[in-house]
Amino acid sequence: MKRRIGCGTLLLAALATPVLLVVMMSVLPTPAAPALQTVGQVAGIPQRMLTAYHNAVTRLPKEVPSCRGMRWAVLAGIARIESDHANGRTISDRGDITPRILGPVLDGSGAGGNHTAFPDTDGGHWDGTATSERAVGPFQFLPSTWTGSGRDANDDKLADPHNADDAALGAAVYLCGNGRNLADRTQLRSAIFQYNRSTAYVDDVLGWIDRYSQMATGTLPIGQPATGDARTVIAAALAQTGVPYSWGGGNANGPSRGICCSPSGKSGTNITGFDCSGLTTYAYAQVGIRLPRTADRQADIGTRIPASLGPGALRPGDLVFFAYDPDNDSTIHHVGIYLGDGKMINAPRPGTAVRTEPLWDHGFAGGARPL
Incomplete structure (x- = not known):
């Protein structure tokens, strides 16, 4: 019989819970990786994905000059819910993710909780099915949406939703719309709701954005000093x-x-x-x-x-x-x-x-x- 003891854990193997650490370090540019001078380390986010988020924020002003308030934590919050930052996949220096991350086929059959059919728009090029659609990549873009928002962020002349850099920049462009101020909570909520029209989804993403940004920056609002x-x-x-x-x-x-x-x-x-x-x-x-x-x-x-x-x-x-x-x-x-x-x-x-x-x-x- 298992017995509660100490911190309230069951008498099972004591597993070390990962700690969110932020260590600023140099990232040496290579022909395949974004040339960022500093990228943090955050537990639970592969370093290459975090680099992609930073890279997207750096490149965004050229894509949507009127957009304000984009932070890496916003992209991380979306990617945490959509693909868990591509954890379990291999991410190359160029940002290519293998195996590909593919959502359920949206053919109206109800598979994966889907009951709405989406006609094919890419001939199966990105999603592997020429009869319908499914979301692809770490940010789970529909091929039809990627056509408008997709960007080449690693300078290989191809906008690929299965590439970490391209997908992150594409997500940033999509969230910005024609020019939002994502530092404004109301506009940020609207942007996330546009990404997935579910209030539960919005709340989940915002929760992760808050955790990443507050813990990582060390600017957590603490109210009054302890007295x-x-x-x-x-x-x-x-x-x-x-x-x-x-x-x-x-x-x-x-x-x-x-x-x-x-x-x-x-x-x-x-x-x-x-x-x-x-x-x-x-x-x-x-x-x-x-x-x-x-x-x-x-x-x-x-x-x-x-x-x-x-x-x-x-x-x-x-x-x-x-x-x-x-x-x-x-x-x-x-x-x-x-x-x-x-x-x-x-x-x-x-x-x-x-x-x-x-x-x-x-x-x-x-x-x-x-x-």
């Missing part, structure tokens, strides 16, 4: 920086020996320290708030902050959660304390210590405000 009890909670947690991770360790009184061994073997009853929910329990105890022991139950305390609001809704001192399924609180497996500027303090995992780091990109499940 009062929030400052006390944060100070208490920061004072534990460097204390070892201990599976099941930590309580309202401070670090303690772990109550079990972690599956990785890096934590056990011989280590005095904190696990993630042990650290938050201790920090909040310093202001008289008694939290439940596991991360998933801590999500029930105070005001719940839905993941759909994005990290921008968090304030310093809030609990911040991560889950296997962000829409299901019972799958929450990690908790930290939000510091502002897209950062948190937490006890990450066995083999580490209490530390400050960027919010994790994967599994963000919102927060809670016990104060």
Whole structure:
């Protein structure tokens, strides 16, 4: 029988959740790659795809001079929903993606939830079917739409929706229309809705845009600086920086020996320290708030902050959660304390210590405000 313990994880292999890191680095131009001077690294986005997003933003003013507010995060938000950034595919230096990313055939049969037939417009050149249409490439263009929006962004004299650079620039052109200000939230929503006429789709894309842009730029709106009890909670947690991770360790009184061994073997009853929910329990105890022991139950305390609001809704001192399924609180497996500027303090995992780091990109499940 599986038993909940520590951070609220099941006694399964302790998997290291990817962390969104932004490290500015030089990208050496080659005959095949865009000559960008700096491109960040973002967990979950292949470097070559991120380069394509940056390249599209750089080239866009020549294509749609009246468009304003385009950012790489806007393109990343679209591509995250449409193809998960072509993850699992091979992306060449020239940006060519293999195998091709093909959506369901839109022949009206209902396959893939489609009940509307789209007549063929490309003779199967891009989508492999000469009897109907289907969306293609990392940005899932219909061939008919690509005819108007497609651009050659890698200077090979071909506008190819299966090429990362071309597709990203084509998506940027399409989102801009005749000239939008995408820094305006209303116009950004309209552009995304035009891309896919679904309010749920718009909300999903905006959520990813907010995560990428806020976490990566370090300009997350944090509201008022931490004061009062929030400052006390944060100070208490920061004072534990460097204390070892201990599976099941930590309580309202401070670090303690772990109550079990972690599956990785890096934590056990011989280590005095904190696990993630042990650290938050201790920090909040310093202001008289008694939290439940596991991360998933801590999500029930105070005001719940839905993941759909994005990290921008968090304030310093809030609990911040991560889950296997962000829409299901019972799958929450990690908790930290939000510091502002897209950062948190937490006890990450066995083999580490209490530390400050960027919010994790994967599994963000919102927060809670016990104060």
